[in-house]
Amino acid sequence: MFGKGSKLYSIFNSKCPRCHEGEFFxxxxxxxPKKITTLHDNCPKCNFKYMMEPSxxxxxxxxxxxxxxxxxxxxxIIAKVFIGLSILHSFIAIVIVSLILTPVTIRLSRIIWIxxxxxxxxxxxxxxxxx
Numbered sequence: 001m002f003g004k005g006s007k008l009y010s011i012f013n014s015k016c017p018r019c020h021e022g023e024f025f026x027x028x029x030x031x032x033p034k035k036i037t038t039l040h041d042n043c044p045k046c047n048f049k050y051m052m053e054p055s056x057x058x059x060x061x062x063x064x065x066x067x068x069x070x071x072x073x074x075x076x077i078i079a080k081v082f083i084g085l086s087i088l089h090s091f092i093a094i095v096i097v098s099l100i101l102t103p104v105t106i107r108l109s110r111i112i113w114i115x116x117x118x119x120x121x122x123x124x125x126x127x128x129x130x131x
Contacts, residue, residue: 064109
């Protein structure tokens with residue numbers, strides 16, 4: 001399920017969706033706003049172009065919205081039902097956790113978005129080396 005060749009492997013390891021070997025992001029996860037979403041132009045291994053068309057990753061905003069809503073609902077349920085916080089404190093918990101996890105959800109939404117359109121090719125690296 002999480003093995004090489006599955007979309008989940010590419011998403012959770014931040015690997016190229018085509019070859020599953022090259023890194024998708026230039027930098028590891030950090031809090032520098034300029035480095036959070038910086039991508040390689042092409043995959044370092046198979047040379048797949050990540051920005052397939054201008055403004056390709058605008059669609060990742062919709063994925064990020066869905067991730068954020070799911071996160072907010074989960075935090076609210078945990079805070080209100082399981083911990084027993086008041087509604088105000090539950091919303092404060094949502095704001096704090098969302099601020100902390102924003103870099104993660106932004107990166108996750110981009111890698112999910114490109115994986116919706118690009119499939120794994122086992123021989124992508126060999127095809128690139130032959131050119």
